[in-house]
Amino acid sequence: MDTESCCAFVAVMGAPNAGKSTLVNTLVGTKVSIVSPKVQTTRTRVRGVALRGPAQIVFIDTPGVFAPKRRLERSMVAAAWDGAADADQVLVVVDAARGIDDDTRAIIDGLRANGRTDCLLALNKIDTVRRDSLLALAAALDAEAVFGAVFMISALNADGTDDLLDHVARAALPGPWMFPEDEVSDLPQRLWAAEITREQVFRQLHQELPYATLVESEAWQDRPDGSVRIDQVIYVQRDSQRAIVLGKGGQRIRAISTAARQEMAALLERPVHLFLYVKVHERLWEDRRHYTEWGLDF
Numbered sequence: 001m002d003t004e005s006c007c008a009f010v011a012v013m014g015a016p017n018a019g020k021s022t023l024v025n026t027l028v029g030t031k032v033s034i035v036s037p038k039v040q041t042t043r044t045r046v047r048g049v050a051l052r053g054p055a056q057i058v059f060i061d062t063p064g065v066f067a068p069k070r071r072l073e074r075s076m077v078a079a080a081w082d083g084a085a086d087a088d089q090v091l092v093v094v095d096a097a098r099g100i101d102d103d104t105r106a107i108i109d110g111l112r113a114n115g116r117t118d119c120l121l122a123l124n125k126i127d128t129v130r131r132d133s134l135l136a137l138a139a140a141l142d143a144e145a146v147f148g149a150v151f152m153i154s155a156l157n158a159d160g161t162d163d164l165l166d167h168v169a170r171a172a173l174p175g176p177w178m179f180p181e182d183e184v185s186d187l188p189q190r191l192w193a194a195e196i197t198r199e200q201v202f203r204q205l206h207q208e209l210p211y212a213t214l215v216e217s218e219a220w221q222d223r224p225d226g227s228v229r230i231d232q233v234i235y236v237q238r239d240s241q242r243a244i245v246l247g248k249g250g251q252r253i254r255a256i257s258t259a260a261r262q263e264m265a266a267l268l269e270r271p272v273h274l275f276l277y278v279k280v281h282e283r284l285w286e287d288r289r290h291y292t293e294w295g296l297d298f
């Protein structure tokens with residue numbers, strides 16, 4: 001690393017499902033944060049690291065901000081605002097089709113109250129809206145006076161995301177890189193693997209159940225033949241939920257396991273043996289360990 005190196009910490013904020021995790025994955029160029037159409041997919045701050053010339057850019061993908069009810073939700077919201085406080089730049093992602101909803105409103109008001117008037121705005125999902133409504137929304141958001149630059153993007157199609165990355169890189173501050181050159185995420189391997197499985201739980205199960213689950217990697221064993229054995233527990237709160245996760249004749253858990261294993265193997269570039277267990281833990285969300293593991297306040 002030469003003396004010109006520079007660094008930027010960018011907090012990515014936005015309403016649930018605005019496309020924050022999709023955008024961070026696109027900017028980083030690999031999957032660091034899990035994505036699903038359900039809210040609360042991202043539970044904690046996940047950092048993704050991108051390189052642009054001499055700049056190392058660290059994106060902090062925050063959980064969506066929303067009106068918190070349960071303890072877990074309150075911790076998630078606190079984590080989002082902590083992420084913003086620590087960052088040099090704040091990037092607000094807005095779903096262009098949804099416009100200024102209550103969550104986006106709360107974020108804008110919060111940023112203004114914190115004196116952040118130089119935020120970046122990413123109007124996302126432009127593949128889904130007409131140009132005239134996009135321009136009207138951009139004008140309405142510009143009038144909020146918290147944004148210094150606006151980008152119209154599709155995180156999904158990587159449309160406009162290069163310009164956004166260039167802009168962020170130009171504003172990077174001189175200083176040494178914070179992460180090794182080949183590191184794209186600071187999420188420890190065990191947590192990362194648990195997230196891959198949790199994404200499948202989110203995708204393959206419906207309604208309320210995914211929010212009541214937690215995945216933990218209990219063991220990670222690198223084998224001499226180059227493969228890895230991963231043992232994970234999917235925790236649920238009730239017996240009835242356990243039955244749903246298992247599915248008829250174990251069909252559901254097998255489908256979850258196959259999809260998760262294939263994705264882990266593709267990303268790790270080696271064979272994976274995945275063993276999933278489903279356990280009932282009634283007081284799951286009163287267990288401090290689950291919060292501290294994720295860096296959330298209990």
Ligand code: GDP
Pocket residue numbers: 014015016017018019020021022023034035036037038039040041042064124125126127128153154155156157
């Ligand atoms: P987050 O909750 O803000 O992190 O949102 P996610 O990244 O999990 O995305 C929520 C949903 O929006 C997923 O189904 C994504 O595939 C979808 N999505 C994200 N970006 C785009 C986009 O640019 N265009 C379209 N059409 N869908 C998108």
Ligand code: K
Pocket residue numbers: 016017035036037038039040041042
């Ligand atoms: K989501």
Ligand code: MG
Pocket residue numbers: 020021022033034035041042062063064
């Ligand atoms: Mg997310």
